[in-house]
Amino acid sequence: MSRNKKILLFIITFIAVYFIPxxxxxxxxxxxxxxxxxxxxxQEHVIFCLIPAFFVAGAIANFLSQQAIIKxxxxxxxxxxxxxxxxxxxxxxxxCSCTVLPLFASIYKTGAGIGPAxxxxxxxxxxxxxxxxxxxxxxxxxxxLARVIGAVIFALIIGILMALIFHQSEEERQNSMVTxxxxxxxxxxxxxxxxxxxxxxxxxxxxxWAEPEQAEGLWYRIYQIRWFLAGLTLAILAVMLYRWxxxxxxxxxLAETWNFTELIAPLLFAGVLIxxxxxxRPGTEAGLIPEHVVADFVGGNSLSxxxxxxxxxAFMYFATLTEVPILEGLMGLGMGDxxxxxxxxxxxxxxxxNMLVIHSVLGTKKTSVFIVLVVIMATLSGLIYGNIxx
Numbered sequence: 001m002s003r004n005k006k007i008l009l010f011i012i013t014f015i016a017v018y019f020i021p022x023x024x025x026x027x028x029x030x031x032x033x034x035x036x037x038x039x040x041x042x043q044e045h046v047i048f049c050l051i052p053a054f055f056v057a058g059a060i061a062n063f064l065s066q067q068a069i070i071k072x073x074x075x076x077x078x079x080x081x082x083x084x085x086x087x088x089x090x091x092x093x094x095x096c097s098c099t100v101l102p103l104f105a106s107i108y109k110t111g112a113g114i115g116p117a118x119x120x121x122x123x124x125x126x127x128x129x130x131x132x133x134x135x136x137x138x139x140x141x142x143x144x145l146a147r148v149i150g151a152v153i154f155a156l157i158i159g160i161l162m163a164l165i166f167h168q169s170e171e172e173r174q175n176s177m178v179t180x181x182x183x184x185x186x187x188x189x190x191x192x193x194x195x196x197x198x199x200x201x202x203x204x205x206x207x208x209w210a211e212p213e214q215a216e217g218l219w220y221r222i223y224q225i226r227w228f229l230a231g232l233t234l235a236i237l238a239v240m241l242y243r244w245x246x247x248x249x250x251x252x253x254l255a256e257t258w259n260f261t262e263l264i265a266p267l268l269f270a271g272v273l274i275x276x277x278x279x280x281r282p283g284t285e286a287g288l289i290p291e292h293v294v295a296d297f298v299g300g301n302s303l304s305x306x307x308x309x310x311x312x313x314a315f316m317y318f319a320t321l322t323e324v325p326i327l328e329g330l331m332g333l334g335m336g337d338x339x340x341x342x343x344x345x346x347x348x349x350x351x352x353x354n355m356l357v358i359h360s361v362l363g364t365k366k367t368s369v370f371i372v373l374v375v376i377m378a379t380l381s382g383l384i385y386g387n388i389x390x
Contacts, residue, residue, distance in 0.1 A: 104121040135147050294330065305339045310342045338385050
């Protein structure tokens, strides 16, 4: 952090400490809620979601060839292939807006273009199969269908627009990576690399598998045996590491994993704390801005209601699947159908915690454009959907 940024941070902190009325019961309750939110995040998501994601990110950065990333996701890659894969990745990864961050940071830093990388960043949490099914069951098939269609189209359009807007800077970045590249392929065959990454991804999926709303069906059966499946994949991973990797490679993998942890975790925790202070934990009214206040401003299907729902969705933190019961409560308080879709499209893909991390990876300009695109498209989608279902 530069000296000017440190000075600015010091000034902001001093002003906050000087003027915030800490003796107010509302402020005290919101502060407590912020730490309770952080504890909730640590208990529910860090061990079985975020930490496995860090290991996957470290593996991508350390073992996946930079030339392969550039070939399939770089500026000169086949656009149909790269954007198609990136835009539907969420159908496989049942992750929230925070868990996807180490994976996004890894593929972007390894050589993926800004277009496919941001398409993946959006689709990872937005096109969650379990969340889509839960949305359709709880909130109606129309909203579930609109969510999946909107999310896929979103990912494609946002990725393409980001690539077009930052074409020149991305071209320079890609050229510098090609020039700096040249490392050899890892001493493993193609199928060994594919098997290794497949096992890593499956381990992440099983460890992060959320409990379905209904105690029936295939998703619930997988949930019941998720620990067995995760243990099986971990055992297979241990055999792979022993037979295919050197001790030095494993040390480098762990070092790269720690690099992502050091970069991302502090910003995430700070963001979750602030989000809890402002909005409270899912289903509570203890934050500085209670849910009933939110619902008062997002009734009907006006442009302002959809825009506000998009803004709120972009800054609120949603753990995997929690957006559905939260939205059910808001709709019960009077939230319109259009704003509901707008929040569904903006919420799972963005949050205050992940904005801080995205900024550390992409910088101010690219992060700002990404956020603006998500908010604008969520607003327009909600406005269109609200007029269709009326």
